[in-house]
Amino acid sequence: MENLSRRRFLKISAATFGASAIGHFPVGCGFGESGGPATGNVEKFATFCEMCGWFCGAIAHVRDDKLWKIEGNPLDPGCRGRLCPRGTAGVGAHYDPDRLQAPLIRVGERGDLRWKVATWDEAFNYIADKMKGIAAKHGPESIALWNHGSGGRFIYHVMRAYGCNNMVMPSYAQCRGARDVGYKLTYGTEIGSPEITDIANTKCLVLIGSHLGENMHNTQVQEFAQAVENKATIIVVDPRYSVAASKAKYWLPIKPGTDMALLLAWMNVLITEGLYDKEFVAEYGHGFDQFAASIAENTPEWAAAETDIPAETIRATAREIAAFRPATLVHPGRRANWNGDDTQRSRANALLNALLGNWGRKGGFFLRSSMRVANYPFPAYPPAVKPPVDNPDGRWPFAHKPVANGLRDATISGKPYPIKAWVVYACNVALTMPNPPETREAADKLDLLVVIDTHPSDTAGYADVVLPDTTYLERHDDFYLGSGRQGWATLRQPVVAPPANQRPAWWMAKQLSRRLGVAEYMPFEDMDEYLAKRCELSGIDYDEFREKGIVMGPKQPITIEEGASISFDTPSKKVEFYSDQLAEAGFDPVPKYTPPDDAPAGYYRLITGRAPMHSFSRSQTNPLLQGLMDQNEVWVNADTAATLNLENGEYVVLKNQDGVASSRVRVKATQGIRPDTVYLVHGFGHKNPMLKGAYLNGASTSYLNTSYKTDPLMGATSLHTNFITFEKEA
Amino acid sequence: MPRFGMVIDTKKCVGCMDCVVACQTENDVPQGFAKDWLVTEVTGTFPDLSMEIRSERCHQCDNPPCVYVCPTGASHIEDWGKTVQITEDKCIGCKACLAACPYGARFTHPDGYADKCTFCIHRVKEDLDPACVSVCPTHCMHFGDLDDAESPVNKLLNSRESHVVLPEAGTKPRVHYLK
Amino acid sequence: MSPVEITTSRLNQHVDPVLTVWAWEIPVYLFVGGLIAGMMIIAGLNMLRLAKGERSEDFNSVQSPILGFLLLNIGMVALFLDLSYKLHVYRLFMAFKPLSPMSWGSWILILVYPVLISSSLIRLPQAWPWLGERIPIVQRLSEALTTRTRVIKILGYANVVLGICLGIYTGILLSTMVARPLWNSAILGPLFLVSGLSTAAAAIHLVSSITPGSPSPSGFLGGALAALVQPLGANPPGPGTQNSLVRADQIFLSVELVLIGLLLVGLLSGSASQVAAVDILMSGKYAVLLWAGVIALGILTPLLLQALQLSDRIRHTIIPAILVLAGGLALRWVVVGAGHASRMVAAGGM
DSSP states (O other), rough: OOOHHHHHHHHHHHTTTOOOOOOOOOOOSSSSSSSOOSOOOOOEEEEOSSTTTTTOOOEOOOEEEEEEEEEEOOOOOOOTTTTOOHHHHHHHHHHHHTTTOOOOOOSTTTTTTTTOOOHHHHHHHHHHHHHHHHHHHHOGGGGEEEOOSSSSSHHHHHHHHHHHOOOOHHHHIIIHHHHHHHHHHHSSSSTTTTBBBBBBGOOEEEEEEEOOOOOOOOOHHHHHHHHTTOOOEEEEEEEEEEEEHTTEEEOOOOOOHHHHHHHHHHHHHHHTOSSOOHHHHHHHESOOOOOOOTTTOHHHHHHHHHSSSOHHHOOOOOOOHHHHTTEEEEEEOOSSSSSSOHHHHHHHHHHHHHHOOBBTTTBBOOOOBBBOOOOOOOOOOOSSSSSSSSGGGGSTTTOOOOHHHHHHHHHHHTSSSSEEEEEEEEEOOHSSSHHHHHHHHHTTTEEEEEEEESSOOOOHTTTTTEEEOGGGGGGOOOOOEEOBBEEEEEOOOOOOOSSOOBBBBHHHHHHHHHHHTTTTGGSSHHHHHHHHHHHHEEEEEEHHHHOOEEEEEEEOSSSTTTTTOOOSSTTTTESSSSOOOOOTTTSSSOOOOOOOOOOOOEEEEEEEEOOTOOOOOTTOOOHHHEEEEEEEEOEEEEEHHHHTTTTTTTTEEEEEETBBOOOOOEEEEEEOOOTEEEEEETTTOBTTTTTTTTTTSOHHHHHHHSSSSSSSTEEEEEEEEHHHHEEEOO | OBEEEEEEEEOOOOOOHHHHHHHHHHOOOTTOOEEEEEEEEEEETEEEEEEEEEEEEEEOOOOOOHHHSSSOOEEOTTTTBBBEOOGGEEEOOOOHHHHHHOOOEEEOOTSEHHHHHHHHTHHTTTOOOOOOHOOOOOEEEEEETTTTTTHHHHHHHSSOOOEOOOOOOOOOOSSEEEE | OOOOEEEEEOTTTTTSSOOOOOOOOHHHHHHHHHHHHHHHHHHHHHHHHHHHTSSSSSSSHHHHHHHHHHHHHHHHHHHHHOSGGGGGGGGGOOOOOTHHHHHHHHHHHHHHHHHHHHHHHHHHHHHHHHHHOOOHHHHHHHHHTOOOHHHHHHHHHHHHHHHHHHHHHHHHHHHHHTEEEEEEOHHHHHHEEEEHHHHHHHHHHHHHHOOOOSOOOSSSSHEEEEEEEETTTTTTOOOHHHHHHHHHHHHHHHHHHHHHHHHHHHHHHHHHHHHHHHHHHHHHTTHHHHIIIIIIIIIIIIEEEEEEEHHTTTTOHHHHHHHHHHHHHHHHHHHHOOOOOHHOOOOGGG
């Protein structure tokens, strides 16, 4: 890679100002010249992927100035040279025909999709005027940010500089927050991302509600395959016959919502049969006796009635789990918000691991190792005047990060103070949050809704201003600092020029900073200058970094076997089998089982998950990924389908217990799911017709999630508390 | 002289279809077509089930009917590697090879000629694995010389039970699936 | 046996979910090819009689090659239209692939052309007097042929041999494809040959019945039109020849019926894939066309009508001939379409 190329891209992106034609790829044709193996002048650029939040190191190949293919960076510990299907399909993100192309300003009513194509100046002036007006009247705290993804880093920065302090990421309360809080309450630390799970070396892997392989977090899937190859015992608890279940020695098709009962029963067996790690518990456990007494009644026989898993199977699997400790790993999961009591379930999961003594052990949890890169010397943010609105008066006392649904609630209620503007960066709030009509209701309270995205998402559909973002292949971003077995840093640099009038978010932030009078917070000319400065301050050779794409941090011991020592940052400084802080706050100090609601007659419980070829609701129009999966299907047990007269492949409409109907969705009649449960992959069923390639393809899980529960400890919203019935298409 | 083949571990495969995407970008496969694809077979009755996931492609048969039916010699076996290849320029688009392949591995390229997986022979000549093999996050695919007793593919084949797809077609396919 | 759910991600156009690589062009070509083959055999046999000095130069011998030549062009156009890489068609004739029936076929067709043209010359000046008058060489060539029995004999043999090759190859072309179990039967070659003969007999009967016996108009336009519309017009066959054609057709149709039966029986006693393939004929979307179109209307009905005609219980009409021709086309349509849709299934219920 030469300097020349990089400069050329900067020049190109500067020159495409005002250009509006999108570079369509040839009709009926792939992404390059037809036929035969590739020929042409190929240049390679190191960058990192953002098809999901795993941020794998990638090498993009450009052939004759056109993006050709993307491979994994062999130096990157996240991908080890191999990207997942989404990463490989990053090419399609650049060529996606449904991308936003120019700034849009709403001219009709909110949501009626009438727009004026604006210049960037017009768009920024409009936004800045509105923001200044709102700040003058209500204070800058009334301007909130929804954020997900690298590009939002400087939008966040400029808004903080302006005095905003309601900044949320739905990836907390709508995904892994409950898990992290459950572990934090138990071990004093969260599992984080990437997870500190030593799957590669485990001898027994328990997946409970985690469908690795379909959930395509690269390193974990690679290690899962290693575990399979190592002939590790795999136990999968899932109402659905997942890919992971097909690799398992035991597949336990549990009744949805009863996972806590199984976890308690497993622990009951470990304790009553004396199979747990007594030394670990004695040295590091807090409140074990109270805990053991509390779960004495949770026998396998008791759990069998709740979970539909035979008591003997529960015993056999418990013994199997214990046999390999400490190299047994009960995976904490990731998207952990199922039933509304998920923090407590995560605590049970954490405690089961604690009984195995696998903290800081090979084949269990390793200790996170990270690297530091010096920050850019920014001026300090102004102190916040008003506290954030998302969690007033500690409504969810154990939420340690902002709760996105709390912000939505506050926007609707206007309490404790009104929220008048949302800036939404790269997260499709409409389909991310449960029950989209509530999000729409909140949006109706706003004076300004700015959506910055690559695509006309459902959320963009009801924006006031839509700003077309570049894809990760067309821009610089801040470094990604990876952590895990060893820390590392990756950098992102533009590979190709944006196809139309899209601009990178850092540039948008800089434009906005000038208009908001906080230009001193964006003092650098471009990202090159910013990144070079951070490298200079950290003693990193920027040129070499750009060439290789990766800088590794120091290697440290990460397991007790390697000489690391463990400690726990809980109030008791121990692993809390009994949690005093939960007791004080009026919650169960030891996890307790609550049976799930029963399905109304004729209804089936809806559970959701992911497919390896899509990321949330943002990849559906990527032509490569669309080719792999263009719609979701509703999984129905084949016998159930026969009873209901549903044909495999037929289209139906799903209607939930509150009468909300989905868009049409194809039936997948299969033996691979419980007869009382149906399954949908999340991310489909887009309702913004501007997203032509995905409009109404499949059913949205979010729209059906009207009866969600909120975790009383930290505010996570549940995904699996709805029931649906089938309606034949009219 | 090598005789290339693939050995795919169905136990490790998670069916993510990275192989499919990698092929599409590497080989500029036209939109709407696939040179490799995924087959999933679920057998049994709830809850006693088993699943096999196979990444499939042209099986590079030792006894290739597509080559035999070709009237022009466009479909042929290359000497080096013994792979079945198509000389685009010789193809007339009669589609006999499409009909003759029991695996449906071929299709008509929008430009008119018959097209299919080449085992990424252009990469193999540069000592690289085919694109599908090289990207697989689970490392479930292995490429190599089936005539070399010491090659990793042969060692795998000898160490595990395996099968090929539609052996009854008599085509002697060279993509093997480890059970 | 446990239920098996098989899903595939592949959705290649014309390959999935079932093969549809060949549209109308190929059944039409196979039908026309069979028809030409049958006509060549009939004409060839009559030429041999002619060479022996028997009086057999009327319609079905020496004039049908003109019709055959016209039909051949239609078949070739259909074949060409089917090719998806048309400009490369010349590649067919830059190689001979002994294992490829299609390669055999293309070379057979190349040989058929001169044989048909030469055979046509025997009667061309009579069928199209204008041509003979304007281009004397045609006249001279025709005279040279008709006066040399050895040449007629050679042409007769060439017609018969190439006709058999052409007739059988259209079936062999399909039957070599192991991947299509419905085609995978040695019966297909003889079946297409006999079906070709039956349609040929019917075609000659039909054309000779509907063309007036009067001399063709001459002149540039008139002559050309006559050549197209009534290539056999100059010498309509007598009722005796007509009846002999009908009787031949009865034999061909009967044999065809037996061969279809054998085909089905053979498949049903074959591999699992072949048994599954028969299902497409028995109950699939081609069942109606096979049973009603090919067998009832294309074979049984004409057999009955022909029998009644021969025993003078009903008037002679062209209806049986039309039915036989339609049945012949339907047979190709069914075999190509259903064969496409048939595919190998794994043995043992995997």
